[in-house]
Amino acid sequence: MILNYIWIFFFIIAFVVGLIRLIFFGDTEVFGKIVDGTFASSKTAFEVSLGLTGALTLWMGLMKIGEQAGAINFLSRIIGPFFRRLFPEIPKGHPALGQIMLNFSANMLGLGNAATPLGLKAMQSMQELNTEKETASNSQIMFLVLNTAGFTLIPVSIMAIRAQQKAMDPTDVFVPILICTYCATLAGVVVVSLWQKILDAMMLLWIGIVTAVMAGIVYFFYSLPPAEKSLISSVSGNVILFSIITAFIAAGAYKKINVFAAFIEGAKEGFTTVIKIIPYLVAMLVGISVFRACGAMEFLIRGISHVIAAVGLNTDFTPSLPIAFMKPLSGGGTQGLTVDAIKTYGVDSFVGRLSSIMYASADTTFYIVALYFGSVGIKKTRYAITGGLIADFAGVIAAILMAYLFFR
Numbered sequence: 038m039i040l041n042y043i044w045i046f047f048f049i050i051a052f053v054v055g056l057i058r059l060i061f062f063g064d065t066e067v068f069g070k071i072v073d074g075t076f077a078s079s080k081t082a083f084e085v086s087l088g089l090t091g092a093l094t095l096w097m098g099l100m101k102i103g104e105q106a107g108a109i110n111f112l113s114r115i116i117g118p119f120f121r122r123l124f125p126e127i128p129k130g131h132p133a134l135g136q137i138m139l140n141f142s143a144n145m146l147g148l149g150n151a152a153t154p155l156g157l158k159a160m161q162s163m164q165e166l167n168t169e170k171e172t173a174s175n176s177q178i179m180f181l182v183l184n185t186a187g188f189t190l191i192p193v194s195i196m197a198i199r200a201q202q203k204a205m206d207p208t209d210v211f212v213p214i215l216i217c218t219y220c221a222t223l224a225g226v227v228v229v230s231l232w233q234k235i236l237d238a239m240m241l242l243w244i245g246i247v248t249a250v251m252a253g254i255v256y257f258f259y260s261l262p263p264a265e266k267s268l269i270s271s272v273s274g275n276v277i278l279f280s281i282i283t284a285f286i287a288a289g290a291y292k293k294i295n296v297f298a299a300f301i302e303g304a305k306e307g308f309t310t311v312i313k314i315i316p317y318l319v320a321m322l323v324g325i326s327v328f329r330a331c332g333a334m335e336f337l338i339r340g341i342s343h344v345i346a347a348v349g350l351n352t353d354f355t356p357s358l359p360i361a362f363m364k365p366l367s368g369g370g371t372q373g374l375t376v377d378a379i380k381t382y383g384v385d386s387f388v389g390r391l392s393s394i395m396y397a398s399a400d401t402t403f404y405i406v407a408l409y410f411g412s413v414g415i416k417k418t419r420y421a422i423t424g425g426l427i428a429d430f431a432g433v434i435a436a437i438l439m440a441y442l443f444f445r
Contacts, residue, residue, distance in 0.1 A: 044320065047324035050331070051328055055068050067330075067331060070330045074323075086315040092197035093308075093311055098299075098304035101303025101306070103281075108285060108288065110139075120137060123235070124176045132162050145189060160409045160413050163180065170413075172416075173410060175233045178424065185428050185429065189214065189397060196208060196211075199393055208275050209274065213439035213443050214397045217394055217399075217435040219251055224432075225427060225428030225431070226244070227244070326377075329377070338358070353388070354387075357392045359374050361433040361436075364401065368400075368401040368404060391437065391440035394440055395432075395433060399433070402426055402429055
């Protein structure tokens, strides 16, 4: 529903601004630019979607190997002790806790297709424990905020988009994204834990250790000369990613699964995913195109830039802010704006890289609320949306800071 209103807004604003420019400023070419933009952007959307086929097929195949090799269960065992403290309402040994850990682990690995069914099952299990069926329980709120924060080890989608757009190194945003998604997750967990009064000494110790590691990474990159930051981020990202891939294949061989067959099974899912993306990407890129061609996007960015410049801040990041505004509302809309920014400013430009980081810095709050709470009939969300938006905001701020740290 939100995406519907956004799309209508783009076209109405484009028509109104176009009329103003034609009648009051004598711009006879404005509607020609808008119409030309619709055809050009629809062609771009199809080409982008088609170009994603190879990369997504590859990654989905590799992730399927990892899934069958037990990567999700391995991560679940590592994070299990911490998760039991995040969900004190869930009895020890209850299926919901295992489902939550599997869902989080799948999201960390970029296995969205596996994560969503696990998440829906976890929400149903928590609903069985919920005494007020139309009101979100503490556990359900914590689970939802963890999903909106979207902590990710392997940002498959954005790496595929960057590869399709011929980035010099599609993985050079890997480390910044890892840090940003951690910041979003940390903000969400801390805020909800304070609301629920479950922030104890052991949890603080866990958070402190991981945060110290992340802070060490940030300090390390901060101390490097500018020319080395991007290089080391790229090299380390590639080493980590290929190590994970090799570990998946080795684990699959150890478990005696048919690695090749698993890859083919996952690759088929990648191809199906691309087919589903095409109409959504065409719709969003056309809407964004008319909004940009009429001059409204430029006017919006200039207005924000003036406000930010007035307080003495650098404004190089402002062209990426529409992505930040769209992020909590629509995943498809965010993807469209990200592709548009990359095409407009260049995939290896500062804005292109920042847009890539921002795209992967958190998940879509309102969609996740509708999906998970809607599946069990919850109507009173309490502070779940607030917690999710705080996580989104933390991810956006971290994305801007990391872009300046790594690429400036």
